[in-house]
Amino acid sequence: xxxxxxxxxxxxxxxxxxxxxxxxxxxxxxxxxxxxxxxxxxxxxxxxxxxxxxxxxxxxxxxxxxxxxxxxxxxxxxxxxxxxxxxxxxxxxxxxxxxxxxxxxxxxxxxxxxxxxxxxxxxxxxxxxxxxxxxxxxxxxxxxxxxxxxxxxxxxxxxx
Amino acid sequence: xxxxxxxxxxxxxxxxxxxxxxxxxxxxxxxxxxxxxxxxxxxxxxxxxxxxxxxxxxxxxxxxxxxxxxxxxxxxxxxxxxxxxxxxxxxxxxxxxxxxxxxxxxxxxxxxxxxxxxxxxxxxxxxxxxxxxxxxxxxxxxxxxxxxxxxxxxxxxxxxxxxxxxxxxxxxxxxxxxxxxxxxxxxxxxxxxxxxxxxxxxxxxxxxxxxxxxxxxxxxxxxxxxxxxxxxxxxxxxxxxxxxxxxxxxxxxxxxxxxxxxxxxxxxxxxxxxxxxxxxxxxxxxxxxxxxxxxxxxxxxxxxxxxxxxxxxxxxxxxxxxxxxxxxxxxxxxxxxxxxxxxxxxxxxxxxxxxxxxxxxxxxxxxxxxxxxxxxxxxxxxxxxxxxxxxxxxxxxxxxxxxxxxxxxxxxxxxxxxxxxxxxxxxxxxxxxx
Numbered sequence: 001x002x003x004x005x006x007x008x009x010x011x012x013x014x015x016x017x018x019x020x021x022x023x024x025x026x027x028x029x030x031x032x033x034x035x036x037x038x039x040x041x042x043x044x045x046x047x048x049x050x051x052x053x054x055x056x057x058x059x060x061x062x063x064x065x066x067x068x069x070x071x072x073x074x075x076x077x078x079x080x081x082x083x084x085x086x087x088x089x090x091x092x093x094x095x096x097x098x099x100x101x102x103x104x105x106x107x108x109x110x111x112x113x114x115x116x117x118x119x120x121x122x123x124x125x126x127x128x129x130x131x132x133x134x135x136x137x138x139x140x141x142x143x144x145x146x147x148x149x150x151x152x153x154x155x156x157x158x159x160x
Numbered sequence: 161x162x163x164x165x166x167x168x169x170x171x172x173x174x175x176x177x178x179x180x181x182x183x184x185x186x187x188x189x190x191x192x193x194x195x196x197x198x199x200x201x202x203x204x205x206x207x208x209x210x211x212x213x214x215x216x217x218x219x220x221x222x223x224x225x226x227x228x229x230x231x232x233x234x235x236x237x238x239x240x241x242x243x244x245x246x247x248x249x250x251x252x253x254x255x256x257x258x259x260x261x262x263x264x265x266x267x268x269x270x271x272x273x274x275x276x277x278x279x280x281x282x283x284x285x286x287x288x289x290x291x292x293x294x295x296x297x298x299x300x301x302x303x304x305x306x307x308x309x310x311x312x313x314x315x316x317x318x319x320x321x322x323x324x325x326x327x328x329x330x331x332x333x334x335x336x337x338x339x340x341x342x343x344x345x346x347x348x349x350x351x352x353x354x355x356x357x358x359x360x361x362x363x364x365x366x367x368x369x370x371x372x373x374x375x376x377x378x379x380x381x382x383x384x385x386x387x388x389x390x391x392x393x394x395x396x397x398x399x400x401x402x403x404x405x406x407x408x409x410x411x412x413x414x415x416x417x418x419x420x421x422x423x424x425x426x427x428x429x430x431x432x433x434x435x436x437x438x439x440x441x442x443x444x445x446x447x448x449x450x451x452x453x454x455x456x457x458x459x460x461x462x463x464x465x466x467x468x469x470x471x472x473x474x475x476x477x478x479x480x481x482x483x484x485x486x487x488x489x490x491x492x493x494x495x496x497x498x499x500x501x502x503x504x505x506x507x508x509x510x511x512x513x514x515x516x517x518x519x520x521x522x523x524x525x526x527x528x529x530x531x532x533x534x535x536x537x538x539x540x541x542x543x544x545x546x547x548x549x550x551x552x553x554x555x556x557x558x559x560x561x562x563x564x565x566x567x568x569x570x571x572x573x574x575x576x577x578x579x580x581x582x583x584x585x586x587x588x589x590x591x592x593x594x
Contacts, residue, residue, distance in 0.1 A: 023238050023527045052365050054530075055556040059543055064551070075528060075539070075556070079365060079379055082386050086528065107368035110564035118202075133195035133593055142203055149207055 004048055004085050012038060027086040035089050036099050042076060042085060043104065050076035050085055053101065056111040058119045062145040068092035070121055091121060100126040118143035167196050171274050171579050174589040178578065185574040190567045197589035205553035209519040210236055210310060213553060218304045220555060221591040223266050224259035224534040229308040234389060235529040235540035236310050239522035240492060248312040249390045250432040255307065257421040258295060262288045263534030264414045271583025272343060275352050280339045287332045294328055310520060311492040322429050329422045336418060353407035357569045357581030360405060367565035371536025371558055372413040377405030383532040395427050410584040492520050519548030535559045535586055557591040
């Protein structure tokens with residue numbers, strides 16, 4: 001099915017802030033308050049039926065002066081209907097919180113941990129939000145644009 | 161009892177740590193810790209030009225680096241809206257499939273070795289070695305190949321490639337048959353893998369697992385078939401699908417996929433549009449030096465159609481089929497060296513693409529492009545702000561998703577079952593930790 005992003009906007013109105021179809025990737029930007037409802041709809045509507053969450057990532061818009069600063073990006077895929085959908089949520093630096101999908105998709109657990117680790121975006125309702133790629137004592141979030149590329153931190157081994 | 165397995169353990173191919181809570185030999189609970197090989201791929205990609213990311217992608221899945229190269233270049237080409245030449249498409253398909261075979265050979269061989277079948281390991285590594293030598297002939301390196309370019313591939317296939325490739329495929333088929341007879345009905349092997357590490361269809365989808373791992377559970381999803389890229393829609397192949405989602409089905413899926421990959425290579429070799437097709441107009445090949453002299457006197461008419469006998473001082477390599485393997489798009493592909501040295505337009509073009517602060521510049525936007533990696537869907541999400549440096553490169557590593565399900569899969573199995581289950585995950589540290 002094509003035109004999922006249009007369908008989402010029709011259904012949710014202002015809760016879907018903007019849509020685009022650049023390079024054929026259907027994209028919808030969801031309002032944070034309606035995010036869970038939209039995800040439920042994307043998952044359970046029998047025409048959309050996105051049963052696989054392929055990826056969660058984020059983009060830090062600091063250098064581009066985005067307001068709000070972060071975009072959290074979800075890529076969905078439907079194994080039954082063979083289509084993709086990209087869903088975005090924008091969050092601000094002061095309040096970088098997004099509802100967690102760990103209860104719905106097993107993979108969200110680790111992917112959200114990675115986004116937390118790299119960008120410092122918290123996921124509300126996540127059962128175990130620890131760093132995953134960096135070590136526990138690491139300070140800062142390396143993929144933020146204001147984290148200098150050449151910054152070094154002492155490597156600290158795990159606690160005994 | 162709490163038991164640490166890893167980070168450096170002889171049966172773990174990769175640095176990963178499993179903290180297992182045991183009751184006797186049964187695993188009650190476990191925590192998988194990754195990140196030991198994190199080397200900031202995504203951060204590094206944001207530092208320099210689009211072309212400079214290609215060598216980094218080699219080091220993601222270092223067992224099948226060609227697929228990573230292809231995936232990244234396709235994603236950037238998608239941003240440009242660029243169509244590459246037919247021959248380059250076929251070359252990419254052939255090299256990807258060879259890479260897939262080497263990856264599966266390593267995975268099956270290594271996990272068989274861990275279960276005691278050392279012979280199989282040696283046989284498979286022998287087959288892999290032959291493919292590596294073939295890859296070396298094409299790309300100049302065995303592992304860190306950096307073969308593709310945005311807009312094409314680095315160079316054409318070497319002469320005699322088809323014959324050699326077919327010979328190696330024939331030999332590999334023999335080896336696979338032998339390995340098949342050594343493993344598939346071998347009780348020692350089957351007892352260790354059958355009904356071990358089971359994951360259900362629903363769980364596999366929920367964990368975002370793709371590739372042979374997902375197909376072993378019975379879900380028929382292969383990016384090459386579902387959303388074909390390059391020329392996969394013109395090639396005939398089957399997608400093997402398992403049933404039980406256990407280690408044995410994953411082994412069978414991988415064995416069959418190797419056969420299908422070799423089938424694809426054979427077909428692609430048959431269909432690939434002919435060799436260096438840039439036929440020169442008079443049938444003459446001029447040496448590059450003469451070409452430069454001609455150009456100095458302003459006689460550049462038809463020079464580009466000529467097949468130049470380029471010496472290493474000019475091009476660094478033999479580039480007679482340049483026009484067939486790289487897109488003519490001037491935004492992404494460096495002009496031929498003969499052009500750079502002979503006319504001002506090409507020189508400026510070259511300058512704009514090489515100098516710091518210029519470089520290849522895709523239009524503003526974002527693109528996600530999945531390819532079928534050896535472990536599953538390998539996706540590149542590239543965001544461009546219109547400058548010469550990628551604003552964000554995200555890679556969706558297929559084995560990250562499988563590793564996130566590992567804890568779920570080994571729960572309730574015995575300690576010894578970790579080895580075959582972990583082996584069938586085919587964890588690649590470079591890709592997992594990036």
